[in-house]
Amino acid sequence: MRVEVWRQPNGYWRWAYREGETCLLSNAEYTSEQAARHSADTAYPPPPPGRGEPPSRTGRLLSGLLRRFLLAVIAWRLLRRVRLRRGPGRGG
Known part of the structure; x- marks a missing residue:
């Protein structure tokens, strides 16, 4: 730009x-x-110093996918931890 x-x-x-x-x-x-x-x-304001070019559409897409993946991993780990605390045979 x-x-x-x-x-x-x-x-x-x-x-x-x-x-x-x-x-x-x-x-x-x-x-x-x-x-x-x-x-x-x-x-068309210039980008802030040190920020460089704004991310491309592909960069924003990959960033969004990475963010969703990391949130899914965190949710899966928390769910697993809760299930382990309940012990075998409890809850479904």
Whole structure:
């Protein structure tokens, strides 16, 4: 993801969001570069320092699956512990 800011031949400034084949042009012209950058940062805030790129769709999917798997393992271990405390022949 990146946001580009440039000066047009008419002296006004614009910005565009670009990611892969996607290009979204600002719907307004700005009198200064600072105003254009402020508008772009409002529409598409930069990631916090040290955080890098946001996770991809695949990364979010794998993270969600891993989280569910770990919760299932914890639930299974707790259930097993409860059954062991009851002893054989008790409860169903």
